[in-house]
Amino acid sequence: MNTLIIQSPLDMHLHLREAEMLKLVAPLSAAQFAGAVIMPNLIDPIDSLDKLLTYRDQIIHAIGSETFTPYMTLFFREYSKNELETAKEHIIGIKLYPAGITTNSESGVSSLDQARTTFEFMQELQIPLLVHGETNGFVLDRESEFLGTYAWLAENFPDLKIIMEHITTRDAVELLDQYENIFATVTLQHLLITLDDIAGGLLSPHLFCKPIAKFPHDREALLQAALIAHPKLMFGSDSAPHPVHKKECAGCAAGVFTAPVALAVLAELFDKHNALDKLQAFVSDNAQKIYNISPIPKNIEIEKSDFIIPDNYGNVVPFMAGKTISWSVKEF
Amino acid sequence: MNTLIIQSPLDMHLHLREAEMLKLVAPLSAAQFAGAVIMPNLIDPIDSLDKLLTYRDQIIHAIGSETFTPYMTLFFREYSKNELETAKEHIIGIKLYPAGITTNSESGVSSLDQARTTFEFMQELQIPLLVHGETNGFVLDRESEFLGTYAWLAENFPDLKIIMEHITTRDAVELLDQYENIFATVTLQHLLITLDDIAGGLLSPHLFCKPIAKFPHDREALLQAALIAHPKLMFGSDSAPHPVHKKECAGCAAGVFTAPVALAVLAELFDKHNALDKLQAFVSDNAQKIYNISPIPKNIEIEKSDFIIPDNYGNVVPFMAGKTISWSVKEF
Numbered sequence: 128m129n130t131l132i133i134q135s136p137l138d139m140h141l142h143l144r145e146a147e148m149l150k151l152v153a154p155l156s157a158a159q160f161a162g163a164v165i166m167p168n169l170i171d172p173i174d175s176l177d178k179l180l181t182y183r184d185q186i187i188h189a190i191g192s193e194t195f196t197p198y199m200t201l202f203f204r205e206y207s208k209n210e211l212e213t214a215k216e217h218i219i220g221i222k223l224y225p226a227g228i229t230t231n232s233e234s235g236v237s238s239l240d241q242a243r244t245t246f247e248f249m250q251e252l253q254i255p256l257l258v259h260g261e262t263n264g265f266v267l268d269r270e271s272e273f274l275g276t277y278a279w280l281a282e283n284f285p286d287l288k289i290i291m292e293h294i295t296t297r298d299a300v301e302l303l304d305q306y307e308n309i310f311a312t313v314t315l316q317h318l319l320i321t322l323d324d325i326a327g328g329l330l331s332p333h334l335f336c337k338p339i340a341k342f343p344h345d346r347e348a349l350l351q352a353a354l355i356a357h358p359k360l361m362f363g364s365d366s367a368p369h370p371v372h373k374k375e376c377a378g379c380a381a382g383v384f385t386a387p388v389a390l391a392v393l394a395e396l397f398d399k400h401n402a403l404d405k406l407q408a409f410v411s412d413n414a415q416k417i418y419n420i421s422p423i424p425k426n427i428e429i430e431k432s433d434f435i436i437p438d439n440y441g442n443v444v445p446f447m448a449g450k451t452i453s454w455s456v457k458e459f
Numbered sequence: 460m461n462t463l464i465i466q467s468p469l470d471m472h473l474h475l476r477e478a479e480m481l482k483l484v485a486p487l488s489a490a491q492f493a494g495a496v497i498m499p500n501l502i503d504p505i506d507s508l509d510k511l512l513t514y515r516d517q518i519i520h521a522i523g524s525e526t527f528t529p530y531m532t533l534f535f536r537e538y539s540k541n542e543l544e545t546a547k548e549h550i551i552g553i554k555l556y557p558a559g560i561t562t563n564s565e566s567g568v569s570s571l572d573q574a575r576t577t578f579e580f581m582q583e584l585q586i587p588l589l590v591h592g593e594t595n596g597f598v599l600d601r602e603s604e605f606l607g608t609y610a611w612l613a614e615n616f617p618d619l620k621i622i623m624e625h626i627t628t629r630d631a632v633e634l635l636d637q638y639e640n641i642f643a644t645v646t647l648q649h650l651l652i653t654l655d656d657i658a659g660g661l662l663s664p665h666l667f668c669k670p671i672a673k674f675p676h677d678r679e680a681l682l683q684a685a686l687i688a689h690p691k692l693m694f695g696s697d698s699a700p701h702p703v704h705k706k707e708c709a710g711c712a713a714g715v716f717t718a719p720v721a722l723a724v725l726a727e728l729f730d731k732h733n734a735l736d737k738l739q740a741f742v743s744d745n746a747q748k749i750y751n752i753s754p755i756p757k758n759i760e761i762e763k764s765d766f767i768i769p770d771n772y773g774n775v776v777p778f779m780a781g782k783t784i785s786w787s788v789k790e791f
């Protein structure tokens with residue numbers, strides 16, 4: 128197969144940031160995806176409908192076209208039922224950050240028990256719960272340590288749709304088959320790299336993200352689940368741009384910028400494993416079924432021809448900068 | 460205890476580099492140590508007596524005083540018995556790098572079997588073997604995977620003194636008690652940090668070294684062995700300066716620059732654990748016994764008073780830059 132049409136590809140976990148960065152990166156996602164789930168962890172988190180609608184307008188303005196749907200999320204806090212009823216039509220879900228785990232999550236939740244009422248409202252109103260599932264433990268153990276919390280959520284709120292965001296471990300993949308109401312996103316980089324790529328040779332800040340890439344057996348489990356387009360797994364890039372001076376410095380921020388290269392690199396990866404026929408489900412159909420959404424029709428043509436990944440997009444260095452891959456997205 | 464005299468402290472694993480870097484860092488070590496074991500992995504490795512004597516002269520010239528002994532090492536290759544007999548009086552040991560594992564070790568040894576004759580000569584001539592013990596495996600497994608090679612060396616060359624350099628794992632600590640002819644050095648950073656400090660928050664290039672810092676149980680085992688001044692364990696800083704532009708960049712070189720802060724930070728650490736009485740053995744006496752050396756008399760006075768670690772020494776950022784510690788080396 129030398130060309131491939133992906134119908135309405137979706138990025139189910141995306142950071143678009145604000146201001147100049149938003150203007151830089153939003154059009155890059157809009158050029159290749161029909162829509163994306165937009166993360167709410169801005170410096171001032173999106174934790175009210177007002178903020179959300181303002182941010183949504185900024186995104187649409189930055190894109191400058193109507194062929195891309197920003198599926199908005201609220202930052203988790205205790206919400207009243209009334210707030211959720213009003214917000215429901217504007218959001219795809221609510222994103223929960225355990226306090227202090229990742230970029231701008233200082234105001235996240237530190238005790239899940241106090242959030243119980245909000246979970247009940249969400250369950251009743253059928254609003255999905257998106258979770259950054261890490262504890263405050265040792266960096267390699269954080270996700271595995273959090274899996275018990277996912278189980279607690281799944282058991283206590285059996286009608287709540289729970290999405291484990293950016294899973295990185297074999298244990299998390301296995302959890303997908305244990306609870307009917309648990310789903311997951313996985314990033315591009317976690318299908319490709321392990322801790323070895325970050326720290327095995329020279330240290331690579333541009334491959335550093337949270338959760339950090341883990342062991343070879345973890346990557347293998349994630350990759351196998353993606354290649355069969357496991358029906359409970361969706362592509363979510365977690366593309367997280369930082370200006371280069373925040374990456375190449377004494378304290379490098381977490382985040383890998385993959386949005387503009389994701390589809391081409393995924394095509395190369397799925398082709399290598401003779402799984403191109405599963406790419407449509409992995410980057411769109413699974414998400415449509417899980418979230419019950421119908422994205423705008425948008426055909427993206429991918430072809431087997433060399434793509435030299437740029438060294439930078441503005442002041443941001445992308446994943447695999449400067450490398451040549453064998454598939455490219457056809458530009459219109 | 461508020462002051463402490465360390466008699467002839469020794470750094471049993473030190474990178475002094477060349478040219479301008481040598482001039483910058485050599486005096487810093489000489490100000491606080493009576494001697495150090497000098498690593499031979501220059502860009503052109505020190506693999507002949509001629510190169511070694513030239514490098515030794517450069518070091519002595521850079522120090523500009525006679526109160527510091529550079530204990531020289533040759534870079535391991537197959538040496539003739541005659542070469543080793545001639546070199547013996549000028550060296551403290553020979554450093555073996557498995558090929559391609561660390562900075563400038565591309566010319567290291569890839570098969571130990573072909574080195575057997577050289578090991579036999581070294582054993583006969585009582586020249587210690589210093590080893591960078593890592594395989595080419597997954598970054599967290601490299602040292603553990605190499606331990607079988609240490610065992611093979613210890614069993615096949617029972618009269619060869621084998622030093623496991625910069626050990627980072629509990630498994631390596633345990634090996635010390637299993638073979639009479641196996642010894643080890645441990646760095647400052649591996650007594651203090653784990654992978655969490657490098658990658659658990661922001662990514663910290665200035666804490667990145669090879670072997671990489673590992674799990675909490677590993678650090679704990681190393682620390683406990685140091686605090687009792689385990690007689691087969693020596694302090695070896697592995698202080699490895701890189702200019703800041705090689706650390707804060709897209710591909711950060713491995714190495715932590717600890718030499719000028721090591722004694723003060725060790726004093727603080729041993730004080731915190733009520734083990735100051737073991738510091739003399741850990742930073743000097745153990746090494747004297749293991750290597751059968753008598754360093755020049757040199758008393759270094761350490762006192763309990765604040766020391767603000769500089770942000771930089773020239774173009775090199777030290778370990779714990781900008782932090783205040785509670786012990787300092789008294790300047791003369």
